[in-house]
Amino acid sequence: MQLMTEFTRLYRRYLFLRTACRSSGIRLDHGGKIVGYVEECVFTRDWVRLRGWSLSHRLSLEIGDMRHPVPRRIQRGDVVVAMGAQMLATDNQHxxxxxxxxxxxxxGAVRLIAEDMPEGGSWSLPVPGKGAIRSARRRTRVKFLRDVLRATPIGLRYLLGGRRQIDRDCLREIMGFDDEPARGLPLDPAFLAPDCAQDCRYPATTIIMPVYNAFELLTEALERVHLHTDVPWHLVLIEDASPDERVRPWLRDWAAKRADRVTLLLNDRNLGFIGSVNRGLQAAAGRGGPVILLNSxxxxxxxxxxxxxxxMLEDDRVASVTPMSNDATILTVPWIAGRITLPAAAADGIDAAARRLSPRARAQIPTGVGFCMAMSRRALDRVPALDSAFGRGYGEEVDWCRKAAAAGMIHLGIGNLFVEHRGGESFGSAAKAEALESSARxxxxxxxxxxxxxxxxxxTDPLLTARLALALTWAAQMDPDPIHVYLGHSLGGGAEHWLAARIAERARERRPTIVLRVGGERRFAVELHAEGAVLSGETDEIWLVRQLILTMxxxxxxxxxxxxxxxxWELPRLLCDLSGDEDAALEVLFHDYFPLSPSLNLLNADGSYTxxxxxxxxxxxHQISSADVHVPLRSWREHWGAAVARAEQLTVFSNSSLEIVGSVWPAARGKIVCQPHEVLFGMPTMPMVEDERQGVIGVLGAIGAVKGAQIVSDLAYHLERQRDAPKLVIVGEFDHSFPLPPSVKVTGRYDPTILPKMLSSYGITAWLMPSVWPETFSFTTREMLATGLPVMAFDLGAQAEAVRAAANGHIVEPDPAAIHDCYQSLNSRRKT
Known part of the structure; x- marks a missing residue:
């Protein structure tokens, strides 16, 4: 029976996650021109996902009677090349x-709408009909059977071998559950809005607490009820024949001192959790008013x-209300269905953050959680007791909530209250796990x-905003030092590699990390990285980000x-606001020169560096201009200069960067710290090739415009025109909008672990670093120098700094003839 239940659950989850109707190649035509393309459109039972591009600045997706903005934040060089002048006319310079x-x-219908195009643009997307959905489900069932057959040996090993985590992970991979896409769930600004409601008049409330053992925790739990309950209350304690002989005498004494508001019921024999709660519910029925079921x-x-x-006072449909906790299944902070142990006093700090949230920080939930659950009198009149079929407990609150829901009532989880739950204290973890499994069936x-x-x-996690707000406070309490909050981007590259390494380093130290990420689906993503997991929410509201971070x-x-x-230009103000407290600090890193200019590499509009x-x-x-804003370089530097002035440290990664940053903000020179990166990949030392051939010039890395693609293109054609010229090999990727002759070998993306073998097969005799901007740090240059072969680079930035310091480095003019001459000189030395 249990096996069949688990199989059914697996099947439903598989259908839920994997059934999808896909279409692709949808052209967005307007006025006889292509203005966009939907490259993939995927409908599932609950979601629609779109991937593509559009020239419209104000694109929205209409689903039913709701419109959602479609942010365009992904850089598409292929579209720039393909659209040419039509692209430039949209003022989208990046x-x-x-x-x-x-x-x-x-x-219902789904349409893409371009609101800024003449006479408007509108395109209906191919919504799947019932027949298409049925066909998709049939295909998914076939895939399910195929994957189940593949997974059967592992599944048997999992069931019969003690349900090991390694086998569970293998099953998830085979069934495709590890391929579930990461979702950018939105943060709800209403959760942080101020409370404008008037004070409520609270009715007399009965608190029901069953007691079984856990003596040390019981004393603290009851003292907190007595000190912290802020409504008219009466407590019904049910002592369930605890074997611990300290419990009953202590309860008698404690209750006697509070006889006016405490009723103590003593079970002659152990009735279990449900039997004890039902005794309490009977006692509460005569008092009227709501009930709060509270674990000891x-x-x-x-x-x-x-x-x-x-x-409950604001909506008589509400049958139950449950707070957030460290152990409350779907209401757990930080991870849904997880459990964390809190150090002393941490819970009160987290609840202080919860109190700052709006009373509107609430959402409808499938079931309440009985560790701390308010139950309305209206719901109790319909469902007056818990079902004894659930034995010792766990699952009985789900049953009660489902019966109340069948009567037209709803259940809420609230984010503005956090109650610590030291779950399993009464029965023990093993007993709890066994009870949970039985109740689930x-x-x-x-x-x-x-x-x-x-x-x-x-x-969908409708309580994500509260969960994240409380999780950030939890994270700050877990770090003995000030918690690190990084502002990064979503575009990949060197800065992201550095940040990923920093997060991993902190994780090894068991320190949480917070990242504010820009440039994604929405303007900001707020990410908590802790315990090997990530909790993330997204928003377009800068004030919401500010308010979340300032709670820590x-x-x-x-x-x-x-x-x-x-x-x-708004980011410096955000950085200053977030670091404005006495116990906060700001550090500014220069992975590029974005704080100096909107041109992060300091190149001019014609691609030159002067x-x-x-x-x-x-x-x-070096300025930002669009239809609604103009930010000249002077204003840009004023904005970023405020953050530079606030920062206690400016971190650069080369002496060249130190000089550049110091030349713009000379008053800040005293707090500039140079911390060169460690090279991520160790290149092999390569032997000099001793033969009479002209040799091979190698270019390493992903070569685009700022990395010198034009120089490489010009050099390639220059070498084609020379007699006995060296060959040219690009070890990496190349932007093919710059032409190359057929003789040039482009390897494409490579695996660093096989790079030594690749390099030896190409017979490279010298390297060229063609980058045309003053890089802040050049991993590629240092990797090429490590091979021992001659390395040519232009007199720019960190690449020139590294080349000058190396015996095998050579500064060369950025001209094909000069590069060829330098190589010939090096080659003649090699031959002699």
């Missing part, structure tokens, strides 16, 4: 025209009861839709890279 978004879909291992904070009861049989509702709740005491704000943000642009520069690359 080519950020790509989108990839996922939104809830509840059937739940530790309530100050002013807890009014927050728990308020939703009963619930699945009685309420077949319940599992899907729980999965949908987890998938002791912060170290670290600017890593803000490239990709749609309003980057030095650090002066403040009065009018070159288009």
């Amino acid at each position: 080519g950020r025209v790509g989108f990839d978004l996922k939104l809830p879909w509840t059937r 291992d739940a530790l309530v904070p100050a002013a807890w009861a009014s927050r728990l009861l308020r939703p 009963i619930i699945s049989a009685r309420y077949p839709a319940f599992d899907d509702e729980v999965r949908h709740f987890i998938d 005491p002791r912060r170290r704000i670290v600017y890593s890279c803000g490239v990709g943000d749609e309003r980057p 030095g650090v642009p002066p403040t009065h520069s009018t070159d288009p690359a």
